[in-house]
Each structure stands twice: as structure tokens, then as C-alpha cells.
Amino acid sequence: METWQKPETIILWITIVALFVIVLLTVIIFLIRAIFKKIIKAKEKEAAAQLDYQKNLLETTIKTQEIERHRIAADIHDGLIGKLTALKMQQEITNNDQKTIEALHESITIARRISHDLSPPLVEFTKLPELIKELLDPWEQHLQISTIFDIRAEVNDREEFKVQVTRLIQEIITNTIKHAEATYLHLHLKQTENYMALRIIDNGKGYDVAKNSKGLGTKNIETRVQFLKGTHKVKSTVGKGTTNLFLFTNT
Template sequence: MEKWLDPKTIAIWIIIAAVMVSLLTVSIVKLVYINVKRQVESKLKESRLQLEYQKKLMETSVVVQERERARVAADLHDSLIGKLTILRLKNQIEYNFDETDRLLEESINEARRVSHDLSPPMLDDIELCDLIENMVEAWKKHLSILFHKDIRTATPHPGDVKLQVTRILQELIVNCNKHAEATAVFIGIRITDNCISMVVRDNGKGFDVEAMSQGLGMKNIELRVLYLKGVYKIKSGEKGTTSVFVFDLKNRNKS
């Protein structure tokens, strides 16, 4: 009988094969365990980062709201209350109809402006492009603004969508004027049944997008884009800044 047919030899080979299979099985199980563990740790880390990010956004939201309250309070104190105080003093000294009427008209305009900044009138009835045009009109004293609109739907938008898009645009124009020191701004908006696309381009000196992203203004924009479930990209250089926004209304309505 050949040696390899010997029962002892066969038993040894069976044992060796069993050990090899066992080692291979243990190795595979261990590799799978390590891989699953890494995936779980990665997801946990991603979740922690996401929670930290959401927390920072919430903290920024509170700071932004307080900043807006402070700005409105300053507007009321410096403009409206100041004019009314002057009006009262002038009337105490000597009543002048023309002067009183002028100060009252300025006070009414100031009150209307502050009220409009807080909440645009007839928000549900006015179209988004009309809302933007009204907002842009006030900035034409400081900037040369070209507004191009491409409307491909008659479907009205919810008030919160119109308000958030307008607030984003306001913040961008403030950045153009304050940080980029631009003199001209192009605003392009396309509206379809499912999407709002907006491009804002200026001729300013540009700014460090990474550094600006930590500021309240950019955080304010990011919060509003997040609320609308949109995406955006800002590119800035010596020849100006271009900001592109896309708000997918179809997916937002499903959520």
C-alpha cells in the first residue's frame, strides 16, 4: 500500500486541512469584523462631526438673530427716534408746518423701511422677482445693478422660499459693497417649476472665501441655503466674485 494511502497519513492531512480551513475562516471573520468596525467608527465620527456642525450652525443662527435685532434697534434709535425727537423739539420752540410735514414724511419712510426689512409686505401675494426688484432698488444709490430674470413657470412660491432667497441676495450685496468694494453687480435668476437658480457677480477686489466662510454673513447665507435644501458655490478673485445658488424645489417639497 502506498504511503499516502496510509490511514495515519490521511488523518494527518485531514487535520492539516481542517486547521488551514479554521485559520482561513478565523482570518476572514476577523477581517470582516475589522472592516465593519472601521465602517461603524467612520459613521460615528461622521455623525459626531455632523452634530458639531449643526450645533455651530444653531449657535450662529442665534448670533445672527441677535445681530439683526441690534441692527433694527440701531435703525429705530438713530433714524426714526432721532427724527421724532427733532420734530418734538422744533415744535416746542416754534411750529413750522412745512418743516413738521417734511420730518413726518421722513419718519414714515424710515418706519416703512425698517418694517420692510423685518418682513416684506404682502409676502404671499408678491412674486419673487418683484420682491428682489424692490430690494435692489434701494441699493442702486450705491451700486450699478443689472438684474436679469428668466421666468419659465407661473407656479407661485411659498412665502418662506421667497423670503430666504431675498435675504441671501441681501447678504451677498452687502458683501459686494462692504468687503469687495464693488461698483457694479449682475444678478441673474432663472425660475422653473422645480428649480430656482441664481447667479450674483460683481467687479470688486474679491476676498478670501475660506476666511469669510467663518464670518456671520457667510454663515447666515449657509443657514438659509440649508433651510431651502439648496447648494451653492462662491468663487472670488482679483477680477471679482461669482456666487451660484441652486434650490431644488421639487426635492424640498417631498421632504
């Protein structure tokens, strides 16, 4: 019997071949896993870069909006209101037309309110509850408004944060007036060392959240919430009003 025909030799070769196949398969599996890991890391890096780009774009958009709002507010305050005030004073001195004077006074009041809404004055020196009270005051002509301010710690008091929160409230109230046909609005603000929560409830006609979540107002709200790294939930039932919940953690 030839040496290669011996059972021991055959078993040895089978063992060598099996080990070779195992090693080859192991190498192939290792290479495939390495390739997949490389692909996953590249995808993760691409996703992170895209996320950073979106965050930077969002931040730039919000800041650009605020700069433009401030510019328009300054133009209204320094230009329009100044001229209307001068005209009103002239009418008071030279003319006794009370209706014209009252119309000018009303125009000045409206222009001042628009200017304040665009850019709240002295926002850096004003606490958030006071800013909200000033914001809500003109709307009390259209809505019955109640408020609760549960301030356990003065946190998130940065100018940027306060401005964006007031923008959120403005957007909610505008939507309430335009679409909800509400007569009552309740605002509850709670600040602690760990978080700030804001709840806004109206008694309007409500809506189906799943079918009506793509409007411009909703997108504006979500954009600002994302900018502030917060969360926002809406609860609404047709005929039973709407509740907006916001939560911002203190980091």
C-alpha cells in the same frame, strides 16, 4: 511500522489539521468582518444622528432668527413709525419748521425700510421677483443695478423659501457695499420646473476666495443655503469683481 507512521495516516492527519486551520481562520475572519461591520454601522448611526442634530439645530436657529426679526420689525412698525408719524403730523399742524418735518419724514422712511428688510410685508402673497425688486430698490442709491428675471415656472414659492432667498441677496449686497467697493451689480434669477438659479455679479475689487472664506457674512450665506438644501459657489479675482452662484433644485 506503526499505524500512525504510515504515509496514508500522516497525510490524513495533515489534511485534518489543515482543514481545522482553514475552518478556524475562516471563523476568525468571519468574526472580524462581523465586528468591523458592527463598528461601521455604529459609526454610521452615530454620524446620522449627529447630522440630524445639526440639521435640527440649523433649522431651529434659522426659524428663531426669523421670529426675532419679525418681532423687531413689528416693534419698529407699530411703535417707532407710529410715534414718528404722529410727531410729524403735530409739527405740520403747530410748527412751520420745514427742516424738522423733513428730518421726521426721512426718519420714517428709514425706519420703514429697516422694518421691511427685517420682515417683508405680505411675503406669502408676493412673488419672489417682486420681493427682490422691492429689496433692491433702496440700494439703487448706492449702486447701478441691473436685473434679469427668467421665470419659466412659478416654483419654490413657499414663504420660508422666499424669505431665505431675500436674506441671501441682502447679505450679498451688504458685503458688496461694505467690502467690494463696487459701483455696479447684476442679478439674474432663473426659475424652471426643475430648479431655481440665482447669479449675482459685481464689478468690485474682488478677493482671494481661498484666503477670505471664513467671514461672518460668508457663514450666514452658507448656513441659509444649507437650510434650503441648495449649493453655492463663489468666483472672484482680485481687481475683477465677484460672482455668486446659487442653485436650488425643486424637490
